[in-house]
Amino acid sequence: MARRRKSDCPIHFALRIFGDAWSLLVIRDLMFKERGSYTDFLRAEEGIATNVLAERLARLEGQGIIVKGAGRYRLTRKGIDLVPVVLEIIAWSARYDPDTAAPRAFVRRLRGDKQGLTAEIRARLEEERRRRS
């Protein structure tokens, strides 16, 4: 099968998978907001359109980032491995956005104990993943 990739750059690889705002917001909801159903995603404050949401969910599922079961989506191991990416984005935004909604205690923990916080979030998501699979 001919490969049609424009580049094997690791940033490009990642961006083709989750490099649009809506995909990463879906991943965020699954990591932090205990939202997991189609309706939950639609209710997110940013206001995603149903057709866009359906397309993003299908893409993320096709890429093995999320799986669906019993009407709810959850992160796979590959999706859970995005926790460090998302945490670094939160840290950067908390630093530069004067109106950030990132909880202060969370940001303090992220600055002082990134490894511990990462491990804790991963453990919670792994637990959810096992419980539902």
Place this chain on the structure above:
Amino acid sequence: MARRRKSDCPIHFALRIFGDAWSLLVIRDLMFKERGSYTDFLRAEEGIATNVLAERLARLEGQGIIVKGAGRYRLTRKGIDLVPVVLEIIAWSARYDPDTAAPRAFVRRLRGDKQGLTAEIRARLEEERRRRS
């Protein structure tokens, strides 16, 4: 002035700034590829269109992520602070992309000594920033 933001979520904040593939590829070029001119960006293997490139550069400059001087763009402090985000994306892609172009030695270092590698890249970029400002 009325605020018109849909959400103060830190992920959403970041995505409005660099949450599209081209913006992050420009940031990548400035971090790792010693590309800094308009023509350099155009030559990147992913093939960005000139109008898209011009729009992204203007946006990144408006957000204070990059500045232009002497015909070259460079990362500001705010842009350099994205190094950890980009490194986590590289680590994730190196893990899941069998065809990754990420150099092995780089990935090994990233896994074994993320802090040291981050500090080294930051120092190089800070040095460039100072030299050109």
